[in-house]
Amino acid sequence: MDTGAYALSFARYFLTSQSNEILSTAKPTVDEQSGIILKNTDNEMVVISLTMRAKMKKRGVVAEENGPLSQSTTLQGRTKQSLHTPMEKQR
Structure with missing residues (x-):
């Protein structure tokens, strides 16, 4: 239930400022599949793709x-x- 927290923490470490725009989509099942885009005022962008359906x-x-x-x-x-x-x- 915390898959996205690790990815967000990893991404946030490399941004110079906090995100001010967030877009997200997910399947209704918890942690099964989701996508997240973060953008900050320095025009840095993060794209995160998460899935529990693939063995990668x-x-x-x-x-x-x-x-x-x-x-x-x-x-x-x-x-x-x-x-x-x-x-x-x-x-």
């Missing part, structure tokens, strides 16, 4: 100017973190 690893990706940061948890509970270097600009 838990994954969080932060895309920013210096490249993506990702963290994932396997079905066995192991955590993997990675920080990628900025992509080269095409000439």
Whole structure:
């Protein structure tokens, strides 16, 4: 019953200010499937997709100017973190 709380906490950690716009949709069954979009006054946006219907690893990706940061948890509970270097600009 608290699946969304972890995702929201992860997302909020990377925002520079509190969200002032929130859009959300969900299936009527508790925690089965939902989508959340958050936006703040700094024009930062978070998109969260949650489901209990799929057997997938838990994954969080932060895309920013210096490249993506990702963290994932396997079905066995192991955590993997990675920080990628900025992509080269095409000439």
